Amino acid sequence: MTARTVVLxxxxxxxxxxEFRMVVxxxxxxxxxxxxxxxxxxxxxxxxxxxxxxxxxxxRACGICGISHIMCAVKAVDSASGNGLQGTDxxxxxxxxxxxxxxxxxxxxxxxxxxLLFAPxxxxxxxxxxxYYPEILARLAPLHxxxxxxxxxxxxxxxxxxxxFAGQQPHPAAIVPGGVTTSPGLQDITKSxxxxxxxxxxxxxxxxxxxxxxxxxEIDSWEAFQKWMGEGEHEDGDLGLFVKFALHHGxxxxxxxxxxFLSWPCYEYPSGTYWNPGGLYHGAWKYDGTYEPPGSNLxxxxxxxxxxITHSYFEGTGAAHPWKGTTVPVQNVEPGVKHSWAxxxxxxxxxxxxxxxxxxxxxxxxxxxxxxxxxxxSVFLRQFARIHELIISTPVIADWLRQVDPRGPFYVPTPRxxxxxxxxxxxxxxxxxxxxxxxxxxxKVVNYQIIAPTTWNVGxxxxxxxxxxxxxxxxxxxxxxxxxxxxxxHALRSFDPCLVCxxxxxDRDRTISRFxxxx
Amino acid sequence: MATPLAxxxxxxxxxxxxxxxxxxxIIRPEAARPLLEEFGAFLDASELAPEQLSAEVLxxxxxACARDGAGTAALEERILALxxxxxxxxxxxxxxxxxAGLAPLTRRGAALAELIYHRWPPAGPVFxxxxxx
Numbered sequence: 001m002t003a004r005t006v007v008l009x010x011x012x013x014x015x016x017x018x019e020f021r022m023v024v025x026x027x028x029x030x031x032x033x034x035x036x037x038x039x040x041x042x043x044x045x046x047x048x049x050x051x052x053x054x055x056x057x058x059x060r061a062c063g064i065c066g067i068s069h070i071m072c073a074v075k076a077v078d079s080a081s082g083n084g085l086q087g088t089d090x091x092x093x094x095x096x097x098x099x100x101x102x103x104x105x106x107x108x109x110x111x112x113x114x115x116l117l118f119a120p121x122x123x124x125x126x127x128x129x130x131x132y133y134p135e136i137l138a139r140l141a142p143l144h145x146x147x148x149x150x151x152x153x154x155x156x157x158x159x160x161x162x163x164x165f166a167g168q169q170p171h172p173a174a175i176v177p178g179g180v181t182t183s184p185g186l187q188d189i190t191k192s193x194x195x196x197x198x199x200x201x202x203x204x205x206x207x208x209x210x211x212x213x214x215x216x217x218e219i220d221s222w223e224a225f226q227k228w229m230g231e232g233e234h235e236d237g238d239l240g241l242f243v244k245f246a247l248h249h250g251x252x253x254x255x256x257x258x259x260x261f262l263s264w265p266c267y268e269y270p271s272g273t274y275w276n277p278g279g280l281y282h283g284a285w286k287y288d289g290t291y292e293p294p295g296s297n298l299x300x301x302x303x304x305x306x307x308x309i310t311h312s313y314f315e316g317t318g319a320a321h322p323w324k325g326t327t328v329p330v331q332n333v334e335p336g337v338k339h340s341w342a343x344x345x346x347x348x349x350x351x352x353x354x355x356x357x358x359x360x361x362x363x364x365x366x367x368x369x370x371x372x373x374x375x376x377x378s379v380f381l382r383q384f385a386r387i388h389e390l391i392i393s394t395p396v397i398a399d400w401l402r403q404v405d406p407r408g409p410f411y412v413p414t415p416r417x418x419x420x421x422x423x424x425x426x427x428x429x430x431x432x433x434x435x436x437x438x439x440x441x442x443x444k445v446v447n448y449q450i451i452a453p454t455t456w457n458v459g460x461x462x463x464x465x466x467x468x469x470x471x472x473x474x475x476x477x478x479x480x481x482x483x484x485x486x487x488x489x490h491a492l493r494s495f496d497p498c499l500v501c502x503x504x505x506x507d508r509d510r511t512i513s514r515f516x517x518x519x
Numbered sequence: 520m521a522t523p524l525a526x527x528x529x530x531x532x533x534x535x536x537x538x539x540x541x542x543x544x545i546i547r548p549e550a551a552r553p554l555l556e557e558f559g560a561f562l563d564a565s566e567l568a569p570e571q572l573s574a575e576v577l578x579x580x581x582x583a584c585a586r587d588g589a590g591t592a593a594l595e596e597r598i599l600a601l602x603x604x605x606x607x608x609x610x611x612x613x614x615x616x617x618x619a620g621l622a623p624l625t626r627r628g629a630a631l632a633e634l635i636y637h638r639w640p641p642a643g644p645v646f647x648x649x650x651x652x
Contacts, residue, residue: 185578189585193585
């Protein structure tokens, strides 16, 4: 049979546009190019601007992960303003409130990813003969399913806590160099605790687990999880239903990907430690299960990042560290050697997967590490890890809320002038590792480069023809039915690709509009 | 033996609950009684002097309930019970309205708070924040 080139797109359900150009032969994907089809121009907008401007501008890259961008932009300024590397010298209450704001936004995003963006594919007609199909439709059918609708309502409740501490959501401006501008009162904390109790009880326990979070936290291995599934009504919860469905339909055997994971340290504690210490994890399924923490030399750790533009619509070729990176669009955007507006990030010159699974593995989560070792990475494990992270972070956020002290302080005055030099601000957006790299000179931005989570996952192959995480995962999938390649959809959407902060706007055939950004 | 503050609050509570009998259109005495008894026990345990009872004590009590795991509904019924008691107390000049600054948590709670202040009008305007739930 002859090879056939197939273009699939637009593929992602959230923001931005993504296309696949696949070469398929005998139901097997022989080659796959990911194509981010819009131009990202944040770096150009920010050049020569005030160092504080990215704090306002970059969160507008996205209405979903805006707080993650604010965190990165602010941490870079904190580092250059005497507030400690990544702002770790700030008052403990300031760090705590930042964590609450960011974690509750991420929680909302996680709920919406599984129930609104990933789960609709489980309702695909391909599964009409599945013994689980009636229940899947009853719970997960878009707009109608009971859990689908509950996730809309409860993710909104979760993000109310974000708004209480950040003043508004989306696009809050409460996180600033020096801390936060909000000083929560006792009634704010009381209301937030009440909301969080509701989210925990009504969504996490009643819908997801059909059991207590406390009992779930005792699970430390795949065998212990299976035992838990057999207890009470656990297997009837949404997590139980997903596990039964995924194993029955082989989602644990497709979309394996790179088995090499990266996350940045996130959710700082005053002691200088992190809820997730971040780092690099080589999976035990394909490699040796070694974990490399960032260690004490964080600057050296981030220094191992490069972005390759060999196959990206930017002038030049090869790879450079973001501080040395350039963003000069090419004029000819017809797909060829260059075929994507996303760059190809690399760590030690190699691609890596980022996201909830990466966070759980670098954090040393016993259950997820055990599952990765025994089952290998897959669509199933990637999605399981995302739900797992939601569950285990529920009591963490409640604990942070209990620690808020209205007496503060929540802010230290910070000068408007930054020190010249190279800085970075990193955080874990829900979709994975996000980092802003910036060079300041004479209190202006000389270079600003953002590597968003989806850039890591969806970026094209590099100069050494190494594929990114999504391309690798999708090439593991069968492609028998090119009219409805549901396995490819599962693999792709298990990463929750969101292109809006990976790229920005362009039209291949005409100029949409011209804007003058500076005199 | 209860503290003087707890004793005085118990007397206030009893008079309030008695006043509700026959006019329970806003809050039923049998619903309010356990909630106010719980607050009385909190005051007793706090060992505060009567002159130390303040709006901040009410806020802290609700915060303690939330820390102990109360959800929005459980907190809201406590807020409304306290608002009703202290609105009645201020109206009858038995005590100042220490609960006027407690913000209801939900839209429904805000509407019920308006009804409370309609039943026992305050001396001055009371701002009831409208929360969007």
